[in-house]
Amino acid sequence: EPEVTQTPSHQVTQMGQEVILRCVPISNHLYFYWYRQILGQKVEFLVSFYNNEISEKSEIFDDQFSVERPDGSNFTLKIRSTKLEDSAMYFCASSQDDEKLFFGSGTQLSVL
Amino acid sequence: QKEVEQNSGPLSVPEGAIASLNCTYSDRGSQSFFWYRQYSGKSPELIMSIYSNGDKEDGRFTAQLNKASQYVSLLIRDSQPSDSATYLCAVYNYGQNFVFGPGTRLSVLP
Numbered sequence: 001e002p003e004v005t006q007t008p009s010h011q012v013t014q015m016g017q018e019v020i021l022r023c024v025p026i027s028n029h030l031y032f033y034w035y036r037q038i039l040g041q042k043v044e045f046l047v048s049f050y051n052n053e054i055s056e057k058s059e060i061f062d063d064q065f066s067v068e069r070p071d072g073s074n075f076t077l078k079i080r081s082t083k084l085e086d087s088a089m090y091f092c093a094s095s096q097d098d099e100k101l102f103f104g105s106g107t108q109l110s111v112l
Numbered sequence: 113q114k115e116v117e118q119n120s121g122p123l124s125v126p127e128g129a130i131a132s133l134n135c136t137y138s139d140r141g142s143q144s145f146f147w148y149r150q151y152s153g154k155s156p157e158l159i160m161s162i163y164s165n166g167d168k169e170d171g172r173f174t175a176q177l178n179k180a181s182q183y184v185s186l187l188i189r190d191s192q193p194s195d196s197a198t199y200l201c202a203v204y205n206y207g208q209n210f211v212f213g214p215g216t217r218l219s220v221l222p
Contacts, residue, residue: 033209043156043200043212056209091155099144101202101210103155 002026004104006092012110013082021077021107023092032075033093033101034067036060043091049075082111114139116203116213124219131188133216135201138182144204145177147186149197150215156200160186191220 005024013019025032034046047057047067054067066078075094079086092104115138125131133147144163148156162168162175162184174187184203188195198215 035212042214045209045211048209058209099204100146100158100161101156102158106155 004092004094004102006090006104006107008107009105010108010110012112015084015111016081019079019082019109021079021090021092021109023075023077023104024073025075025092025094026096026102027073029094029096029102031055031095031097032069033095034077035091035093035103036088037091037106038088046077079109082109084111087111114142114203114205114208114211116201116211118199118201118213118216120214121198121217122219123216124221125191126221127191127193129191129220131191131195131218131220133186133188133199133201133218135184135186135213136182137184137201137203137211139203139205139211140179140182142182142203142205144206145175145184146202146204146210147173147175147184148200148202148212149195150200151197156212188218191218193220193222196220 007022032049037043045058047061048055064080089106091106093101117136147160150156160175162177168175172189176185198217200215201213202210204210
C-alpha cells in the first residue's frame with residue numbers, strides 16, 4: 001500500500017540552526033500539507049501546497065518557515081532559525097482530491 | 113477562528129462494550145468530517161469519513177453526522193484493548209484546510 005514517507009524520524013538541533021524536514025508524498029496525490037503536534041497537544045495546521053505553490057498557511061507559518069517541492073517527488077519544510085518552541089512532531093500529509101489526508105510517520109524535532 | 117471540540121477523556125470502557133466519542137465544530141460551512149486514530153508516538157490514521165447527515169457504518173465503526181447541530185460522533189462496537197488510542201475528529205471546508213480537535217483518549221479495559 002502506498003504511503004507517505006518522512007525523513008529523518010528524529011532530528012536534534014541547536015537553537016538558531018536551520019533544519020530541513022523531508023517528505024515523499026504518495027505518488028498520485030496532488031495536495032500536500034505540513035502539520036505539527038507539540039507533545040500532549042493537538043495536531044496543528046502549518047501549510048498546504050498545491051500546484052507548486054502555497055494554497056494556505058497558518059499564523060504559525062511565519063517567515064522562519066518555508067516549503068519547497070524541489071522535484072517531482074520530494075516536499076520539504078525548512079525552518080531557518082529554530083527556536084526552543086519549534087520542538088514538536090512534524091507530520092507531512094498528502095491527499096489525492098483535497099480530502100482524506102494520509103499522514104507520514106513524522107519527524108520528531110528537538111531544539112536544544 | 114474555526115474550532116473543533118472534543119472531550120479530552122480519558123474515556124474508559126470495558127472490553128466488548130460500545131465506546132461513544134463526540135465532536136462539535138464551529139464552522140457551519142464545513143463539508144467533510146473525519147475520524148483519525150492516533151496511537152501514542154505515532155501518526156494519525158484515517159478510520160472513517162462522513163460527508164452527509166446520518167450514519168455511516170464500516171465494520172465495528174459507525175460515524176454519525178448532524179450538520180444542523182454541528183455534531184459528529186464515532187461509535188466503536190465490541191471495543192477491543194487494541195482500540196485504546198486517542199481519537200481525533202477533523203473537519204474540512206473545501207478550499208481551506210483540515211482542522212483537528214484535541215482528541216479523546218480511549219482506554220478499553222480487558
